[in-house]
Amino acid sequence: MTEPAIDTTTVPLREELLRHGNNHRSSTHAWEAVADGIGWHQPTPSDCWLAPSRTISVVIPAHQVGYSLPTVLDALESQHHHYEFEVIVVDDASTDDTAQVAIRHRVVDRFVRLPQRMGAATARNIGTALAQGQTVLYLDGDMVIPPHVITDIATRATETSVLLGFRHHVRYEVHSQDPAILARIPNLGADHRVVWRPPANTLLPYSGITLPEPLDGRPLDDTHDFIDLGYGQRYYDWDLPSTVSTALAAAPRAAVLDVGGFAQGFGSLGRGMEDTYLGACLVAAGLLVIPLRQAVGFHLDPPDAAEQWQHKLASRPLILARYRELLELPVPRGRAQDFIAAMTDLLTYCEERP
Numbered sequence: 155m156t157e158p159a160i161d162t163t164t165v166p167l168r169e170e171l172l173r174h175g176n177n178h179r180s181s182t183h184a185w186e187a188v189a190d191g192i193g194w195h196q197p198t199p200s201d202c203w204l205a206p207s208r209t210i211s212v213v214i215p216a217h218q219v220g221y222s223l224p225t226v227l228d229a230l231e232s233q234h235h236h237y238e239f240e241v242i243v244v245d246d247a248s249t250d251d252t253a254q255v256a257i258r259h260r261v262v263d264r265f266v267r268l269p270q271r272m273g274a275a276t277a278r279n280i281g282t283a284l285a286q287g288q289t290v291l292y293l294d295g296d297m298v299i300p301p302h303v304i305t306d307i308a309t310r311a312t313e314t315s316v317l318l319g320f321r322h323h324v325r326y327e328v329h330s331q332d333p334a335i336l337a338r339i340p341n342l343g344a345d346h347r348v349v350w351r352p353p354a355n356t357l358l359p360y361s362g363i364t365l366p367e368p369l370d371g372r373p374l375d376d377t378h379d380f381i382d383l384g385y386g387q388r389y390y391d392w393d394l395p396s397t398v399s400t401a402l403a404a405a406p407r408a409a410v411l412d413v414g415g416f417a418q419g420f421g422s423l424g425r426g427m428e429d430t431y432l433g434a435c436l437v438a439a440g441l442l443v444i445p446l447r448q449a450v451g452f453h454l455d456p457p458d459a460a461e462q463w464q465h466k467l468a469s470r471p472l473i474l475a476r477y478r479e480l481l482e483l484p485v486p487r488g489r490a491q492d493f494i495a496a497m498t499d500l501l502t503y504c505e506e507r508p
Contacts, residue, residue, distance in 0.1 A: 168481040170438040176384030176394055178315070178442040185310055195447040197302040198309060200234040206308035208289040210239040211407070213281030215274040216256065217246035219295035221326070222454040223255045225336065226298055229451075231261040235304040240287055243295075244268065244277040252295070257507060267505040273421025275428040278400065280504070282410055283497035288313070290407045292400035292429075297321060298336055299402065299451040306449055307404045314409075315442050316433065318380075319402030319449035320345040326455045340450040347397055347445075348374045358391040359474055365390070373397070379445050394443055398433025402451050409436055414489035415497075417480065423472040425465065431480055438485045 182194040192198060212230060216223060223243075230241055243256040245267040256265045266280055282290055289311040293299070299319070307317055322340035329335055343349045350371035357364050373392050377383050383394040400416075413435040420428040437443060456462065 163487075164484055166482045167434055167438055167485050170485045171395070171434060172386040174384060174437050174440060175381075176437070176443055177381050178379070178444045179381070181312070181315065181442060182444065189309075194310070197300070197448045198305040200301070202305070203236055204305075204309050206235075206237050206305075206311075208308060208311040208313075208406075209287040210289055210291055210304060210308045210311070210404075211281075211285035211287030212239060212241045212291045212293055212304075213278055213285060214241070214243045214293050214295050215246060215277030215281070216243050216248065216252050216295035217271070217274070217277075218248050218250050218252060218456070220248070220250040220252045220255055221330070221456060222296040222298075223252055224259070225333075225454065226293070226295055227255070227259040227261050229298045229301070230293075230304075231259075232301050233299075233304040234301045235308060237308065239304055239308065240264070240285065242266070242281045242284055244281045246273065246277045247271045263508075265507045266501070269503045269505075273418065273428075275416035275418045275421055276500075279415040279418070279493070280497055280500065282407060282415055283494055283501075285407055288407060289404050290410060291404040292402070293451075294401040294453070296454045296456070297402050297451040298454060299449070300340070303402075303449045303451070306446055310444075310446070311404055311406070313406045314440065315406075315444050316398060316436055317404040317449075318347075318397060318399070318443060318445045319404075319451060320348065320445075320447070321399070321401050321451055321453040323453045323455055326457045326459060329452070329454050336452055340452050342447055342450050345450070346373075347392070347399075348372070350392075352391060359470055360396060361388060361391045361393075363391065374445060374447075380443055383443075394437055395430045395434035397443060397445075398429050398436075400429040400432070401453065402449065403429070405432075405436060405441070408490070409439055409441060411490035411493055412488065413439060413486045414493050419476060420473055423469055423476055425462075425469060425473075427473045427477050431477055434481065435486055439487070 322344035
């Protein structure tokens with residue numbers, strides 16, 4: 155006797171996540187089998203002409219990043235990718251020189267300025283709507299990537315994978331006084347998804363657990379490149395959606411459109427977790443979350459990094475509450491047409507330069 159079909163239009167996102175694994179070994183092994191001896195986690199050599207599997211659009215949400223955007227764009231211009239890729243900068247109503255930097259830089263193919271502050275989610279959504287590439291690389295306006303990263307992503311991307319890069323924070327006092335530090339190789343272990351040392355006897359708000367003693371955690375290693383986080387499993391305070399950080403991450407444009415892009419309600423509550431929710435939606439849609447250990451960029455902290463961090467912590471309870479509400483709603487599907495219509499309407503109020 156066959157089991158009755160599940161009506162996925164009413165299944166909460168939280169429950170749907172329990173049905174999806176993340177065993178991406180067959181995908182990475184299949185790629186390595188045809189990659190001319192290059193390992194999945196190896197930087198693609200500059201003299202390699204391995205054909206890209208997908209076309210790439212880089213979408214950069216930008217707000218008050220005049221201190222870092224020139225370096226970010228220079229790094230994109232210095233990529234050793236042998237094929238064309240698109241760069242879209244969406245300025246979230248900055249009041250510094252962010253817009254001027256983007257407009258003047260020759261690597262930028264398209265610039266859009268929002269009419270008022272709307273948040274990174276809206277900026278990324280606008281960029282996704284405009285993107286021509288099959289895969290969208292979301293890159294923050296303070297992330298400086300090494301020259302192999304675009305090729306790493308373009309040659310490994312598929313229509314069913316979310317590729318994750320990592321970030322190495324550099325304090326403003328350091329990178330502003332010693333720009334030469336960016337010539338070094340970023341440290342993979344600087345990312346909390348790789349080396350994670352949470353405090354003891356402190357409530358971890360995402361999972362609601364409290365660790366009785368200090369932990370020297372290794373989320374990436376201990377979960378076998380996040381494979382063990384499939385089917386809703388956790389590694390202490392981590393689950394699969396929470397590994398998705400769009401400071402440096404690539405996803406198929408069609409899949410992002412289908413789930414309706416980034417949820418824009420988080421921006422009015424504070425900062426963060428719109429990428430976690432997008433990750434949850436994409437996992438529920440059947441995509442695999444695959445890390446690229448070699449794709450590590452320098453995250454250039456702003457002058458007011460400490461103040462921004464405190465603001466993020468203060469807004470965390472509201473952000474988490476909203477995220478949990480969304481997990482109880484049905485899995486978003488079939489939203490591409492409405493998404494494009496909404497972004498097209500918003501674009502009529504924006505300043506745009508091709």
